[in-house]
């Protein structure tokens with residue numbers, strides 16, 4: 001390669017680098033760099049809290065060894081389904097999410113629906129196991145919020161397919177509507193599962209084991225649920241605003 005070719009690419013690189021530096025500088029000045037760092041830090045915090053909650057719950061579930069009693073199967077399956085897999089399914093689409101932000105949109109979507117289907121199966125199985133084990137159903141706040149989570153998870157699963165095939169279903173259901181309703185049902189399902197878990201941590205069988213730490217676990221659950229739901233809530237409002245503008 002002639003020396004001038006090297007020189008010109010070197011010049012281009014230098015030019016690109018200085019452009020990137022200028023862009024970075026502009027971002028810092030405009031504050032968007034700081035916001036991006038803050039959002040990445042929140043994402044990291046959410047992952048740490050998910051790890052703590054899922055880890056502690058699995059420890060409680062498996063502490064008396066195998067085979068697991070129905071209550072233990074219930075705790076393990078519900079927390080793995082909702083607080084691990086479904087949480088990661090929602091986070092996979094977040095632009096600041098550590099493990100998925102390098103994935104192409106198509107692969108992010110694949111990761112989302114695979115995690116969502118697996119999480120829903122585990123969560124639904126864990127809920128049904130305990131409901132069948134109970135003599136009376138849906139008479140506690142824990143059970144009632146779990147029922148809301150169960151119903152919205154099931155609707156969101158079916159509705160998610162409509163979102164995935166939005167183009168094919170466009171004559172029956174306009175693409176925007178299937179996406180907006182999917183986000184809304186998903187937020188309700190995940191939010192209700194968080195409230196259910198908090199009531200679960202408040203149960204005597206859990207408090208006997210965790211004593212005052214149960215309150216810390218409740219606080220951790222509320223914090224990571226809030227962080228996880230910020231991004232879908234923003235997407236929901238932006239998409240709704242666009243649809244309302246289209247019809248007005």
Ligand code: HEM
Nearest residue numbers: 078127130131134137138139140142143146196197200206
């Ligand atoms: C996201 C997590 C959880 C979900 C979705 C969930 C869901 C459910 C469901 C569907 C039932 C049956 C309700 C009924 O038949 O009325 C139930 C019952 C029960 N769960 Fe959970 N659960 C979760 C976490 C926990 C945790 C962490 C504990 C900890 C001890 C727990 C303890 C119980 C107990 C003792 C019952 C029987 C009493 C009752 O129905 O309130 N659950 N749960």
